[in-house]
Every structure is written in C-alpha cells, then in structure tokens.
Amino acid sequence: MTIHALELRGISKSFPGVRALADVSLAIRPGTVHAICGENGAGKSTLIKIATGAQNADTGVIRIDGQEIDHPSRRVMQKLGIRAIFQERQIALDLSVAENVLLDGLPKRFGRIDWRAAKKLASERLRALEIDLDIDAPVRTLSVAQLQMMEIARAVSFEARLIVMDEPTASLSRHELEPLFRVIERLRREGVAVLFISHHLEEVFEIADEITVMRDGSVVAQGATTEFTPASVAELMFGRIIDSSRVNRRADDQAGKPLLVLKDVSTQRLHNVSFSVSGGEILAVTGGIGAGVSELARVAAGASLKTSGEVFVVDESQKMQGIRSRRHALRLGLAFLPADRKRQGLLLERTLVDNVVLGQQAVGSHLIFTPSSATKSAKSLIPAANIKTANIDVVVGTLSGGNQQKAMIGRWMGVKTKIMIFDEPTAGIDIASKFEIYNELRRLANSGVAVLVCSTDFQEVGQVADRVLVMRSGNVIGEIDGPSATERRLLEMEMSK
Amino acid sequence: MTETPRAPMKQRLLRSDAVRFMAPLVVAILAISLYTNGKNDNFLGGDNFKNILLQVSVLGIIAIGQTLLIAAGQLDLSVATLAALAGVIGATRINDGGSELWAVILVLLICALFGLIWGLLVAGLRIPPFILTLGGTSLFASIALRISKSSPVPARERFEWLGRAKILGIQTPIWFFLIIVVVAALVMRYTRFGRHVYATGSNEEASYLTGIPTARTKVLCFVISSTLAGFAGLVAMARISTGDPRNGSQLALQAIAAVVLGGGTLAGGRGSPIGTFIGVVLLAVVQSALTFNNVQTFWNDAVFGGVLIFAVVVTAIGDLRRRRFGARPILASLFQRTSRASAEVKP
Structure with a gap:
C-alpha cells in the first residue's frame, strides 16, 4: 500500500441550504503534483479549507501518512506539514523578506532573536529553492510574483509535506510562470506533494501528474494527467462542450467615428502612446509584464496622472474634449471597469441593487434618488446585463466572478456611455463565464460603444478584439487585426526586436 | 425581458438596518423605561421625557454630523472642543455688543471653515482623520481657553430663541435636534449626495474609479459636521447663558458611540x-434611569461603556452569523489561533 502525503476519504460538507461537497475522496502521493479543476462553485475552495483544517467536514476522514487526524484545525494541519498559499496573501508588508520567510519562528538565542542566524537561515532556504530574492528588501517593494516565491519559501521551510496552491498563477504574467514551475519541480524532487488549483488548463497539463475534476461538489473524474486532454477536462468541468467559436465576431466592418483619442500620452512608464478607438469596435491593448497595459487603462480613464500628452473624448459636436479627471471623463461618457473588482470595482458588502445603480448615481443628472426608483432600474438592468441571480437583493460579494463583472457592466447600461475601458476583463473568471463576458463586450460594441480592452491574456485578446495593439516597456510596438492575432503571433511580436 | 425579482420580504426585513439595529434599541429603551417607571412613575409621567430629550439635544446634533462622517468612512474627534469654542466665541461676540443673529452666523462660518480645512487636508493629503482631528481637539480647547481667559463667559443677552424659548410647549433645542434628524435622514436616503456618502464609505477607491466625486463628498461631510458642532455649541451656550470653554469634553466620544449603537461602523x-x-x-434614557434608580453617579461611565461594548459584540456576532459559516464556528474561532498577526494582502 502506498503511503499518501494527504488522503481525504468520503468528505461531505453542507452549508445552510447548500451541499458544498458530496462524498469527495482524494489521495496525493509524496512528490507529485495533483491538480483540482472545476468551475467556480464546484467546491474547490471548500475542499481546500477542509484539507488545511480551516473548516471541518460534516463526514469523512482525513489521513496524513496513513494516520487518521481526529480533530483537524489550521494549527494541527500546519504542524503536520500541510501548508497553503492562498490568493489572499498572508504577508507582513512592513517586515523584511527574511522575517517573512521565518514568520512562524525566528531563531532565538538567549531568549532573544538571533538576527544573524535568521538571515543565514532565510537565505539558505531561498537558495535551496533557487529563488533569487534580496533578504533585506522590504516586502512592500516586491512584485506579486516575488511575494509568491517568498510565501512558497516560508511554506517549505517548515518541513512541508504538502503545499496547497490556490490559483497561484491568477495574478502572474506568462513570464513569471516559469520560475514558479521551476520551484514546483524542485519541490516535487524533494518529495513534497503539491495540490494545485488553477483555472488555466494549459498550466495544469504542463505541471500536474494527476488531475481531479470537480463539478457541483462531487468528483466527476480522477486519474493521471495522461488520461485526459484539455478538451476532455473542460467538458467534464462544465458538463458540456466548450467551444470558443461561440464568441461572436463583428458582423462586418461597421466601425464608426473615433470616440476616444490618445495623443502622445506619457507617464513615467508609458512613452508617447497614441491611438484611437472608434464607436462599434473593440480595440485590445496587450503586452507582457512591465509593458504598462494596466497603467495605460488607468491613464486613459482619467484615473492616473500623465506627464505629457492628452486623452480626448470626441463629443456629439465632434469636438475633442481633453479629459481632466476621472469624474470629468465620466461626464463625457467614459466608463472604467478595473481589473481588481473586489478592491476597485464593487461595493462588496452592499447589495446588487446598490452596485448596479451606482453608475446613474455617479453621473448624477438627478439630485434625488429614491430607493424604489433604484429597485425599479435594477430590476431591468440585472437581466439586461445577463446577471444570473435568484433575486436583486443579494450581497454582491457572494456572487461569482463572472456575475460580479457583469454587475459592473450593468452599472453602465443605465447611463449614456460612449466609451468603456476594461482592465483585464476576465481576471479570475472561469472559462464558460469568460465567453459570456466576451459576448457582452461584443454586444456593447454593436450598440455603438467604443470598447478598449487592456489585457495581458493573449488568448483572450485574439478571441475578442477587432484590432490589437502590442506594447513593450511602455511603447506601442505593433498593431495587428483581431482575427489574425493568434497567441503565437502575438508572442512573436512581443519577443521580436 | 423578464425582470429579476426582489428577495422575499421576510429576508429583506431581517437584513434591514431597521430590524437589525433600531428595533433592539427601541426594545431596550421601552424595557428600561417601563422598569424604571414601575419603581417611580415620574419617569414616563410629567416632563421627564421632554427633559431627557432636552438633555441630549446638543449631543444629538453633534452625533448627526458624526453620522455623515462615519458613513463616509471618516471621523472627527475635534467636534466636542469645537462646540465649546463656538459657545465661547458666541458669548464673547454678544458681550462685545454685536447682534445675536450676527454672532450665530459668524460662529457657524468659523466652524464651517475649520471643517473645510479638515476636509481638504484629509481628502487632499490623505491624512488619517483620527490623528488630524485629535490634534484639532487640543487646538480648539486651547483657543477657547485663550478667548475666555480660562473662565466661563456669561452671555449678557440670553439667546432666548436658541436655548430656552418654547414652541408648542417644547423647548427650541428639541425642535432643532428633531428637525436636523429628519432633514439628515431625508438627505442620506433620497439625495445624490447621500448615495455618494455611502458609496465613498463602502469602497472609496471603487467609488472614485466609477467617477463619484469622493474628495468633494468627504470635504462636504467635514464642513457639515463642523457646522453642526458649532450650532450645537451655541445651543449649549444659550441654554445656560454661558460660554464654557470646558463644556462637554466627552461629547465627541459619546456621539461616536451613539452612531455605532445606531448601526454605524467605523469602517x-x-x-x-x-x-x-x-x-x-x-x-440618555439609561443615564436618566440610573438617576431614578438611585444608582451612584460613578457607575454612569461604566454603564455607558457596558452598553456600547454589549451592542458592538451583539452586532459582530450577527455579522458573523450572516456569513455562510453559520453560528457554530464563532466560538470555535475564539479558541483557534490562526495567523492573525500577519496582514492579509491581495495582489
């Protein structure tokens, strides 16, 4: 009998009114990478919480190295070497890398912290994983990818048996994946098991030894990666065939007049960016890390300052209006949908009603808003944006990523919007909902809106855009039309000199 | 296209502020009143209830200003000493021979100006309002002492209409308080400004990126709150015909406590x-009931603190239960140590 690093047997868990997990079993051998695939709401996060002891199962058994764990808790599981790296990072921002790596136990000498030993220990641990980080650097200055490496180092330093990685690649650009995979490879060689949760099937097939596919709280398939193909996993995840050809393309060349014009826009990271977006078209701006795609979105929306250049909105009388502030841009009909929906987009603790009427309340053509008029417009905006919800009074934070993004789109359907700027429109959204969002974007464009999509997802850019601009370190280095913007073609453009 | 329905009435009611925060307070008020009245029927009889309202009208007016600030995610600790300063300036102006009306207008303008300064500093330089207004507290206290030469200033004219006159048998401070409550309630519920306040307080960055004038909203809240504090100070001065520089140093914290009792959160x-x-x-009812029940006065603060702590603990438990974890893990989480020490940071 093989000894498993972690074995879950017959796990079930219910919340009031919801069956989150039904008889889920899972066994991970030391030194293997086990991927869990599933749509939002398939039960992945509940399973992770139970595996790490953050929540207890209603029924079922957890075994570590064949030993049954009677009372699993976060603390017990950590002691037994089950570590987790969550999407919400557990980091003390004002401490140094060394302190963060050793956060759970700094070496002591005569009852005081032995800083010299601490630094030595921390740098040894980083070196063992071939992670290149300055141990004295304040953590605030690190990139997201570096923070993640630091968290892995911390997890490993405490004799981890199994590391759970919850969507580790969600906020990484393609270039940052390779070091992550190298570290995972290293862990595998050292006999550490990895439970890998990801939306991206490509990555799963690149790194995982075994795959568990979940749907609606149950395991629908389990086996070695070689038994699956990305298409078969997608089909199992959604219970139907996912076909990218469902994304609607523009019917014909119906682009109208330019509505958003950027002229020589520069900031510290952007250099003389110029382009225009016309009504009815979807223009995508893409590039890798450091290209400045996200900054461009903010500047074009009037939310970040520029050092020189001008962002113009063309008004009804064809006059070019330079935007002065985020609010001024809104008044001219420019809506902005940021990438980080939770922090920058939604009033998470308020209801769907409050969130979809926010656009009207921001534009402020009326001084008076009654709750009943808000309810009334929400009742029509919510189905108009295809938001799937039982009722309009749900708290927005409880909706899925796809529905949250649609709530932000719905916000702008109630007001006259001519230009919509999306920063990473499908970050953290599962494949099926992605296509729905793409179709929403197309519907917006077809209604005459100029849509600017700023995205580092090459696949997405090719699927959704009519025209694509490629950026590198703050410069626009090329343009290509949408249908020919394959992932490979974009990669070539980005890499070329 | 079919419309998406509302949540069932029962669910909406259970989640509403009226049921979650206000109903328990009303029940508490009734219970305390009836209990005390059972021992001494002067509590509900006679003028006691009017007296209670009169006692709290100054605190109440300040608390309404604080409600706006807290809803917008802000805070102003300096309102108490600003109110005292307003009273001193008002009394001094009258004694120097100005008209009552001019004294009132001048005081309100000065207070609005201080509010504007706080607002601009908070919104423009992103200074945490807690620290800024903590500094302001000392500053205003000092200025008030300087102007009054450290002793109460008797006002020769008595500001009859501000503090003592009666309309329909009810003193004007009560009228002012009630009118301000009603106007503020209407503004917060039905106007664009009110919606902007709640949006700014819920998620300032999201509101800003949406295009809501968050800076202007915050500045306005500070201006309104400071002006109301100035007005409250004038009412307090008029009631005793004296501008006391040391008056009401507890008012700011009591006002914040009242807002939190009524469902506000400092977040x-x-x-x-x-x-x-x-x-x-x-x-106020608790305070009055203590007097009626002959509880010694040094218990007053303890009871005040106890009521506040009890209310926030009950609210916090309610909030936890509303999340999907259910009630059981609440106690468990008290004993389970997680890595709370480290901040949770999202990329």
Whole structure:
C-alpha cells in the first residue's frame, strides 16, 4: 500500500441550504503534483479549507501518512506539514523578506532573536529553492510574483509535506510562470506533494501528474494527467462542450467615428502612446509584464496622472474634449471597469441593487434618488446585463466572478456611455463565464460603444478584439487585426526586436 | 425581458438596518423605561421625557454630523472642543455688543471653515482623520481657553430663541435636534449626495474609479459636521447663558458611540441619522434611569461603556452569523489561533 502525503476519504460538507461537497475522496502521493479543476462553485475552495483544517467536514476522514487526524484545525494541519498559499496573501508588508520567510519562528538565542542566524537561515532556504530574492528588501517593494516565491519559501521551510496552491498563477504574467514551475519541480524532487488549483488548463497539463475534476461538489473524474486532454477536462468541468467559436465576431466592418483619442500620452512608464478607438469596435491593448497595459487603462480613464500628452473624448459636436479627471471623463461618457473588482470595482458588502445603480448615481443628472426608483432600474438592468441571480437583493460579494463583472457592466447600461475601458476583463473568471463576458463586450460594441480592452491574456485578446495593439516597456510596438492575432503571433511580436 | 425579482420580504426585513439595529434599541429603551417607571412613575409621567430629550439635544446634533462622517468612512474627534469654542466665541461676540443673529452666523462660518480645512487636508493629503482631528481637539480647547481667559463667559443677552424659548410647549433645542434628524435622514436616503456618502464609505477607491466625486463628498461631510458642532455649541451656550470653554469634553466620544449603537461602523458605509437618533435617546434614557434608580453617579461611565461594548459584540456576532459559516464556528474561532498577526494582502 502506498503511503499518501494527504488522503481525504468520503468528505461531505453542507452549508445552510447548500451541499458544498458530496462524498469527495482524494489521495496525493509524496512528490507529485495533483491538480483540482472545476468551475467556480464546484467546491474547490471548500475542499481546500477542509484539507488545511480551516473548516471541518460534516463526514469523512482525513489521513496524513496513513494516520487518521481526529480533530483537524489550521494549527494541527500546519504542524503536520500541510501548508497553503492562498490568493489572499498572508504577508507582513512592513517586515523584511527574511522575517517573512521565518514568520512562524525566528531563531532565538538567549531568549532573544538571533538576527544573524535568521538571515543565514532565510537565505539558505531561498537558495535551496533557487529563488533569487534580496533578504533585506522590504516586502512592500516586491512584485506579486516575488511575494509568491517568498510565501512558497516560508511554506517549505517548515518541513512541508504538502503545499496547497490556490490559483497561484491568477495574478502572474506568462513570464513569471516559469520560475514558479521551476520551484514546483524542485519541490516535487524533494518529495513534497503539491495540490494545485488553477483555472488555466494549459498550466495544469504542463505541471500536474494527476488531475481531479470537480463539478457541483462531487468528483466527476480522477486519474493521471495522461488520461485526459484539455478538451476532455473542460467538458467534464462544465458538463458540456466548450467551444470558443461561440464568441461572436463583428458582423462586418461597421466601425464608426473615433470616440476616444490618445495623443502622445506619457507617464513615467508609458512613452508617447497614441491611438484611437472608434464607436462599434473593440480595440485590445496587450503586452507582457512591465509593458504598462494596466497603467495605460488607468491613464486613459482619467484615473492616473500623465506627464505629457492628452486623452480626448470626441463629443456629439465632434469636438475633442481633453479629459481632466476621472469624474470629468465620466461626464463625457467614459466608463472604467478595473481589473481588481473586489478592491476597485464593487461595493462588496452592499447589495446588487446598490452596485448596479451606482453608475446613474455617479453621473448624477438627478439630485434625488429614491430607493424604489433604484429597485425599479435594477430590476431591468440585472437581466439586461445577463446577471444570473435568484433575486436583486443579494450581497454582491457572494456572487461569482463572472456575475460580479457583469454587475459592473450593468452599472453602465443605465447611463449614456460612449466609451468603456476594461482592465483585464476576465481576471479570475472561469472559462464558460469568460465567453459570456466576451459576448457582452461584443454586444456593447454593436450598440455603438467604443470598447478598449487592456489585457495581458493573449488568448483572450485574439478571441475578442477587432484590432490589437502590442506594447513593450511602455511603447506601442505593433498593431495587428483581431482575427489574425493568434497567441503565437502575438508572442512573436512581443519577443521580436 | 423578464425582470429579476426582489428577495422575499421576510429576508429583506431581517437584513434591514431597521430590524437589525433600531428595533433592539427601541426594545431596550421601552424595557428600561417601563422598569424604571414601575419603581417611580415620574419617569414616563410629567416632563421627564421632554427633559431627557432636552438633555441630549446638543449631543444629538453633534452625533448627526458624526453620522455623515462615519458613513463616509471618516471621523472627527475635534467636534466636542469645537462646540465649546463656538459657545465661547458666541458669548464673547454678544458681550462685545454685536447682534445675536450676527454672532450665530459668524460662529457657524468659523466652524464651517475649520471643517473645510479638515476636509481638504484629509481628502487632499490623505491624512488619517483620527490623528488630524485629535490634534484639532487640543487646538480648539486651547483657543477657547485663550478667548475666555480660562473662565466661563456669561452671555449678557440670553439667546432666548436658541436655548430656552418654547414652541408648542417644547423647548427650541428639541425642535432643532428633531428637525436636523429628519432633514439628515431625508438627505442620506433620497439625495445624490447621500448615495455618494455611502458609496465613498463602502469602497472609496471603487467609488472614485466609477467617477463619484469622493474628495468633494468627504470635504462636504467635514464642513457639515463642523457646522453642526458649532450650532450645537451655541445651543449649549444659550441654554445656560454661558460660554464654557470646558463644556462637554466627552461629547465627541459619546456621539461616536451613539452612531455605532445606531448601526454605524467605523469602517464606513453604514450608519443612519434615525439609528443615531435612537442611539442618542438610549444613552440618555439609561443615564436618566440610573438617576431614578438611585444608582451612584460613578457607575454612569461604566454603564455607558457596558452598553456600547454589549451592542458592538451583539452586532459582530450577527455579522458573523450572516456569513455562510453559520453560528457554530464563532466560538470555535475564539479558541483557534490562526495567523492573525500577519496582514492579509491581495495582489
């Protein structure tokens, strides 16, 4: 009998009114990478919480190295070497890398912290994983990818048996994946098991030894990666065939007049960016890390300052209006949908009603808003944006990523919007909902809106855009039309000199 | 296209501020009143209830200003000493021979100006309002002492209409308080400004990126709150015909307590004028009941603190239960140590 690093047997868990997990079993051998695939709401996060002891199962058994764990808790599981790296990072921002790596136990000498030993220990641990980080650097200055490496180092330093990685690649650009995979490879060689949760099937097939596919709280398939193909996993995840050809393309060349014009826009990271977006078209701006795609979105929306250049909105009388502030841009009909929906987009603790009427309340053509008029417009905006919800009074934070993004789109359907700027429109959204969002974007464009999509997802850019601009370190280095913007073609453009 | 329905009435009611915050306070007020009245029927009889309202009208007016600030995610600790300063300036102006009306207008303008300064510093330089207004507290206290030469300033004219006159048998401070509550409640519920306040308090960055004028909203809240504090100071001065520089140093914290009792959270996005009104009345009824029950006065602060702590603990438990974890893990989480020490940071 093989000894498993972690074995879950017959796990079930219910919340009031919801069956989150039904008889889920899972066994991970030391030194293997086990991927869990599933749509939002398939039960992945509940399973992770139970595996790490953050929540207890209603029924079922957890075994570590064949030993049954009677009372699993976060603390017990950590002691037994089950570590987790969550999407919400557990980091003390004002401490140094060394302190963060050793956060759970700094070496002591005569009852005081032995800083010299601490630094030595921390740098040894980083070196063992071939992670290149300055141990004295304040953590605030690190990139997201570096923070993640630091968290892995911390997890490993405490004799981890199994590391759970919850969507580790969600906020990484393609270039940052390779070091992550190298570290995972290293862990595998050292006999550490990895439970890998990801939306991206490509990555799963690149790194995982075994795959568990979940749907609606149950395991629908389990086996070695070689038994699956990305298409078969997608089909199992959604219970139907996912076909990218469902994304609607523009019917014909119906682009109208330019509505958003950027002229020589520069900031510290952007250099003389110029382009225009016309009504009815979807223009995508893409590039890798450091290209400045996200900054461009903010500047074009009037939310970040520029050092020189001008962002113009063309008004009804064809006059070019330079935007002065985020609010001024809104008044001219420019809506902005940021990438980080939770922090920058939604009033998470308020209801769907409050969130979809926010656009009207921001534009402020009326001084008076009654709750009943808000309810009334929400009742029509919510189905108009295809938001799937039982009722309009749900708290927005409880909706899925796809529905949250649609709530932000719905916000702008109630007001006259001519230009919509999306920063990473499908970050953290599962494949099926992605296509729905793409179709929403197309519907917006077809209604005459100029849509600017700023995205580092090459696949997405090719699927959704009519025209694509490629950026590198703050410069626009090329343009290509949408249908020919394959992932490979974009990669070539980005890499070329 | 079919419309998406509302949640069932029962669910909406259970989640509403009225049921979650206000109803328990009203029940508490009734219970305390009836209990005390059972021992001494002067509590509900006679003028006692009017007296209670009169006692809290100054606190209440300040608390309404604080409600706006807290709903917008802000805070102003300096309102108490600003109110005292307003009283001193008002009394001094009258004694120097100005008209009553001019004295009032001047004081309100000065207070609005201080509010504007706070607002601009908070919104423009992103200074945490807690520290800024903590500094302001000392500053205003000092200025008030300087102007009054450290002793109460008797006002020769008595500001009859501000503090003592009666309309329909009810003193004007009560009228002012009630009118301000009603106006604030209407503004917060039905106007664009009110919606902007709640949006700013719920998620300032999201509101800003949406295009809501968050900076202007915050500045306005500070201006309104400071002006109301100045007005409250004038009312307090008129009631005793004296501008006392040391008057009401506890008012700021009591006002914040009343807002929190009424459903406000210091994290912002919640709080309502009606809730605050009920919170203020509860604090006053408790205070009065202690006197009626012959409890020694040094218990007053303990009871005040106890009521506040009890209310926030009950609210916090309610909030936890509303999340999907259910009630059971609440106790468990008290004993389970997680890595709370480290901040949770999202990329």
